[in-house]
Amino acid sequence: MHELIDIISEAAKIDADKIIGKERCRPYMIPRQLLCYYLRKKYFLTLEAIGEIIGKHHSSVIHSIAVIENMISINDPETINLMALIDQQLTANEPQLPKKIVVTIPCGVDAFDIYDF
Numbered sequence: 810m811h812e813l814i815d816i817i818s819e820a821a822k823i824d825a826d827k828i829i830g831k832e833r834c835r836p837y838m839i840p841r842q843l844l845c846y847y848l849r850k851k852y853f854l855t856l857e858a859i860g861e862i863i864g865k866h867h868s869s870v871i872h873s874i875a876v877i878e879n880m881i882s883i884n885d886p887e888t889i890n891l892m893a894l895i896d897q898q899l900t901a902n903e904p905q906l907p908k909k910i911v912v913t914i915p916c917g918v919d920a921f922d923i924y925d926f
Contacts, residue, residue, distance in 0.1 A: 811825075813844065813899075814828055816895055816902070817843055820895050821839070823836060823837060829862070839888065840891075842873035842876050842877050843877060843895065844862075845863065845870050845874055847895070850874075855867075
């Protein structure tokens with residue numbers, strides 16, 4: 810969680826405390842709204858949980874996500890560029906998964922018995 814806040818604050822060139830703070834000027838609101846967006850879309854947190862993180866009501870979180878989705882839909886250059894920087898950092902910080910995974914299933918065992926689909 811703190812890593813995402815740090816990545817967003819670095820990309821937006823603002824202090825991390827300002828993202829969680831109460832200030833309502835645009836340079837702080839857009840990164841805060843992006844935090845809500847990423848916490849919901851990438852990390853699948855509940856609206857209430859996100860609200861607790863940023864100190865806002867869940868309805869404010871809904872509004873924040875809607876604002877970012879609108880900015881994306883109209884190709885707002887500031888938002889798109891900021892998201893590109895954030896996505897680049899998130900990708901760079903993700904653990905690398907092996908390119909090939911080998912699963913061995915013992916003879917006579919049905920794969921559906923092993924995995925709950």
